[in-house]
Each structure stands twice: as C-alpha cells, then as structure tokens.
Amino acid sequence: DGGITQSPKYLFRKEGQNVTLSCEQNLNHDAMYWYRQDPGQGLRLIYYSQIVNDFQKGDIAEGYSVSREKKESFPLTVTSAQKNPTAFYLCASSIAHFSGANVLTFGAGSRLTVL
Amino acid sequence: AQSVAQPEDQVNVAEGNPLTVKCTYSVSGNPYLFWYVQYPNRGLQFLLKYITGDNLVKGSYGFEAEFNKSQTSFHLKKPSALVSDSALYFCAVFPPRRGSTLGRLYFGRGTQLTVWP
Numbered sequence: 623d624g625g626i627t628q629s630p631k632y633l634f635r636k637e638g639q640n641v642t643l644s645c646e647q648n649l650n651h652d653a654m655y656w657y658r659q660d661p662g663q664g665l666r667l668i669y670y671s672q673i674v675n676d677f678q679k680g681d682i683a684e685g686y687s688v689s690r691e692k693k694e695s696f697p698l699t700v701t702s703a704q705k706n707p708t709a710f711y712l713c714a715s716s717i718a719h720f721s722g723a724n725v726l727t728f729g730a731g732s733r734l735t736v737l
Numbered sequence: 738a739q740s741v742a743q744p745e746d747q748v749n750v751a752e753g754n755p756l757t758v759k760c761t762y763s764v765s766g767n768p769y770l771f772w773y774v775q776y777p778n779r780g781l782q783f784l785l786k787y788i789t790g791d792n793l794v795k796g797s798y799g800f801e802a803e804f805n806k807s808q809t810s811f812h813l814k815k816p817s818a819l820v821s822d823s824a825l826y827f828c829a830v831f832p833p834r835r836g837s838t839l840g841r842l843y844f845g846r847g848t849q850l851t852v853w854p
Contacts, residue, residue, distance in 0.1 A: 626780075657844075662746070664827065664846035665781075680841075712780055725771075726842065728780030 625649065628713050628729035635700075635707070635736050643698045643732045645713035652718050654696035655726070658682060659710040668711075671696055672718075700734060708736045740764070741830045743845035750818045750852055758813040758848045760828030769831040770811040771842065772802055774824045781827060787811060798822070818852045825849050 626647045635641045645654065656668040667680030671690040685704025690696055696715075700707045711732045716724040740763045750756045762768060769788050773781040785796025792804045802813045813826060828845040 628780075662846060665844040667841060670841065710778075714780075725783045725786065726773075726781070728773075728782070730780050731778065733778070 626713055626715055626727055626729035628711075628732050631730065631732060633732060633734045635734060637736055638702045640699055640701050641734065643700070643711055643713075643734070645696045645698065645729060646694055647696075647713075647715045647727075647729075648694060649715055649727060650693070651715035651727070652693070653716045653724075654690065655714045655716075656680075656686070656688065656696070656698045657712045657714065659712055659731075665712065668698065707734055709734060741828055741843050741845040743826075743828055743848045745848050746846075747849045747851065750850075752820050752852050752854050753817050756815050756818040756822070756850065756852070758826050758828075758850060760811045760813065760845060762809050762811065762828075762830045764830050764832040764843070766832060767806075770802070770804060771829040771831070772796065772800070772811075772813050773827045773829060773844075775827065775847070776824050784813070784826075820852050820854055823850055823852050 629644045653672050655670040657665040659665050666682050668686050669677055669680055669688040671677035674690055674693050677688050677690050685701055687699045713729040714726040716726050742761045744759055771786045772784040774784050775781045784800050785794050787794045787804045795801045800815050804811050825847045827847050829842045831842050
C-alpha cells in the first residue's frame with residue numbers, strides 16, 4: 623500500500639539534544655511538508671520542499687532543519703535551539719506543490735516530548 | 738493576510754441529528770477550500786474540497802460542505818451524525834495566487850466534534 627511512514631511514533635528527548643524525525647513516502651509525490659500541531663493552535667507549517675535538494679521555510683522554521691536528498695525522504699531535525707519542542711509533528715506530501723487542487727496525504731505523526 | 742477561522746472549538750450533537758461545523762475565511766481572490774478530519778493520535782485525512790462549480794460539495798463518509806462566496810464560508814455538514822464521526826475537523830484554504838502564498842494551505846485551529854449516543 624502507498625502511503626507516508628513517520629518514525630518514531632513517540633520520542634522523548636532531554637533538553638539540549640537534537641533529534642531527527644523520519645518521514646518516508648512511496649507515493650511518488652514531488653512535494654513534502656512538515657507541520658507542528660499544538661492543542662488549540664491547529665497546524666503550523668515548519669518547512670516544505672517542492673523538489674529534491676530544495677526546501678523553504680514555513681511559518682515557524684526557527685530551531686528546525688530539514689534535508690531533501692531523495693524524493694521519498696524528508697527528515698526533520700529538532701535542534702536544541704527550538705525553545706518549546708514538545709508537540710505532535712505531522713509530515714505530509716502532495717503530487718505537486720503549486721496546484722491548490724492537490725490533496726495532502728498525511729503520515730500518522732510523531733509525538734515528541736522533552737523531559 | 739490570509740486566515741481561516743473555525744469559530745467553535747467544540748460541537749456536540751446527538752447521534753442521528755444533523756451536524757454543522759463552521760468555517761469562514763479571509764483570503765484574496767477565489768480560494769480553494771478543504772476539510773480534513775483527524776482521529777486521536779493520527780494524521781489528517783482528506784474529506785472533501787471545493788475548487789469551482791456547484792456550491793454544495795459531497796465528500797467521504799456522508800459529509801458535505803456548502804460554499805458561500807458572499808459570506809466567505811465553507812461549513813461542513815452531515816444530515817445524520819454517527820458516534821464514529823467524533824473527531825477533530827480542520828478547515829483549510831489555498832489562495833490561488835502567485836507570490837508568497839504560492840503553493841501552501843492555511844489551516845484553521847480545528848473543531849472537536851463529539852457525537853453522543
């Protein structure tokens with residue numbers, strides 16, 4: 623079955639540590655996205671990538687970094703510079719980036735807790 | 738500025754009754770509009786979208802949404818609610834214009850729907 627796989631599902635981190643969340647898709651989608659979800663705040667865009675080796679900052683990119691070396695993969699690193707990293711992180715993809723008619727397909731999410 | 742508003746944090750309905758989850762937007766031009774649903778500890782699932790044409794859009798699981806351009810609204814509806822419809826619902830808007838808004842969705846804060854037996 624095609625879809626998006628996020629791992630790990632749950633992750634605990636000590637303050638000052640960097641962590642990397644994995645996102646892999648086998649849908650042959652060009653565009654990939656990372657969102658952060660906090661209770662009552664909806665989804666906020668962290669980074670997005672339209673094609674391999676290219677990505678742009680979203681609304682809350684500070685303290686995060688990404689790479690897009692392969693079409694299937696878009697890992698997110700939460701660095702120690704992110705002041706409040708505890709959240710639910712969602713990865714998504716779409717066929718192409720520029721058409722609003724495209725539907726986003728989401729992964730099941732990764733819940734990060736800073737101890 | 739582009740924005741999406743879901744004025745109700747929570748909506749409670751009895752099973753079998755009709756339900757409405759409200760969404761209004763403030764974007765330039767003629768936007769594309771979406772509804773997504775999220776079950777606990779899961780990603781979002783696409784329900785339906787409005788691009789152009791008939792103002793009443795039908796989607797998955799018996800849901801429909803009505804686009805009202807004059808009121809800039811896109812309310813989600815279902816004639817008869819099920820307990821299994823209980824979830825978090827998100828409205829999203831895509832402003833179809835070039836520039837800084839190219840190629841991204843703006844999400845509302847979400848509305849928690851609870852359907853009781």
